[in-house]
């Protein structure tokens with residue numbers, strides 16, 4: 001009798017656990033206050049943008065499928081938004097936090113983002129997307145861990161460090177913005193920061209142990225090289241993909257990109273330089289930090305390890321060697337190679353050529369001659385409420401037209417479930433870096449010269465890495481494949497922040513006729529309304 005009722009009790013508990021798990025993924029709640037505050041990253045006082053008094057902002061730690069509820073209070077004197085580069089916000093571009101999807105949070109007001117890191121793992125970061133705020137801070141790391149029972153293709157590290165690197169200006173963000181608004185360009189940055197510091201950033205380690213470093217380039221301008229004196233690094237993850245574990249003496253991180261490496265403390269216990277220097281710039285900026293073995297005394301000594309050369313061919317061959325470990329698991333237990341992207345027929349090819357020029361005497365940047373200007377209403381809200389006259393789908397061509405740069409609120413119309421090849425062409429002398437919100441894509445090719453249909457012969461159709469930010473080398477091209485399986489309005493932009501600000505971005509409207517919640521969520525109940533969307537019913 002007793003035994004029987006015990007079984008019943010176990011059964012009831014088991015069932016309720018099942019229901020709880022199936023019904024809802026875990027929630028993590030954050031309350032963030034965004035303020036100005038004094039910071040001294042380069043030794044002189046500057047007005048920074050702080051989140052809960054921190055610069056860089058607090059780190060978001062999450063696990064695959066978590067719901068992240070982030071209530072952001074804007075205590076600045078300007079409209080503000082945070083974007084979550086790399087978090088895909090599936091079916092929910094309303095939460096993307098860029099101009100085209102989400103109304104800005106007015107000064108003195110708050111907005112609660114509801115994000116879900118659905119089917120994602122990896123290292124990313126968030127940043128303020130409007131008004132050149134990124135030049136003042138407001139950025140921080142996001143990590144998405146694998147769920148407990150899903151194998152990760154390396155032993156658990158002794159610790160897991162965030163390393164945010166980026167170039168930096170001593171000038172206030174409003175002054176930088178005014179320079180751009182007045183038609184000018186920005187000078188080279190003043191320096192480089194590691195976790196908000198231009199010198200002395202320290203990682204504490206213990207002899208014999210292995211550590212994970214999650215390195216993101218949160219800067220504004222350029223590519224950076226990361227290296228540690230006398231220590232090699234093992235590459236393990238790129239923006240949510242577990243990679244073939246190449247051993248590297250240093251790593252090029254282009255603007256907006258994120259990588260995880262493992263390092264082992266296998267050298268004599270002392271202090272070693274951590275070095276970050278600018279790449280592809282006329283003047284090389286360098287910043288050092290310290291890898292500090294416990295029970296050892298400083299200071300660091302010996303030569304600072306040199307940047308690898310020759311620049312272009314070294315960086316190219318490193319980039320081409322970054323490949324997916326097809327047998328490792330990703331967010332789900334099945335191997336990452338079980339999706340055969342190389343077997344799918346491309347339904348559309350888009351060639352995007354970047355260019356620079358002038359409109360009404362002011363410096364502008366463009367893709368296929370379209371230089372982006374925001375309209376008065378977020379594009380996603382214009383779509384949702386069927387408000388005419390905000391933008392025209394198809395306002396950016398699939399190929400470079402033979403017309404000079406023109407101003408437009410550029411939106412590319414694409415069908416849900418299209419499988420698209422995008423070729424980024426760069427005839428300039430700079431390294432370009434492109435990010436696509438809401439997606440990760442396969443980087444199938446990257447070569448010097450001009451792309452032609454024959455270039456497809458060198459595509460990697462087997463184990464290309466899937467990521468969300470990719471570089472294009474000077475006078476070179478990069479090709480990606482992307483499955484447009486996420487309905488919404490998604491920003492494709494240069495991560496070179498001056499170029500993004502001056503027009504080098506547009507939106508891809510991934511569209512389906514179906515109005516099913518399976519494909520896209522409704523507008524959030526708490527969504528702020530602005531522009532022509534004011535007064536519409538949610």
Ligand SMILES: *[C@@H]1O[C@H](CO)[C@@H](O)[C@H](O)[C@H]1NC(C)=O
Nearest residue numbers: 071110111112113526527528
């Ligand atoms: C602002 O914060 C309050 C709690 O302090 C919350 O109830 C409200 O929903 C938030 N507003 C928005 C638009 O998310």
Ligand SMILES: *[C@@H]1O[C@H](CO)[C@@H](O)[C@H](O)[C@H]1NC(C)=O
Nearest residue numbers: 152153243244245325327328
């Ligand atoms: C790929 O992942 C598998 C599974 O975790 C692992 O055993 C293997 O060593 C990895 N291969 C490489 C080359 O990194």
Ligand SMILES: *[C@@H]1O[C@H](CO)[C@@H](O)[C@H](O)[C@H]1NC(C)=O
Nearest residue numbers: 229230231267268302303305
């Ligand atoms: C560190 O590297 C320098 C230069 O490559 C070399 O001379 C030195 O012996 C190395 N020290 C250790 C502890 O590996």
Ligand SMILES: *[C@@H]1O[C@H](CO)[C@@H](O)[C@H](O)[C@H]1NC(C)=O
Nearest residue numbers: 340342343344345346347419
């Ligand atoms: C791709 O296209 C080829 C030729 O048009 C066709 O034979 C093949 O079945 C298609 N493959 C898929 C997976 O649709």
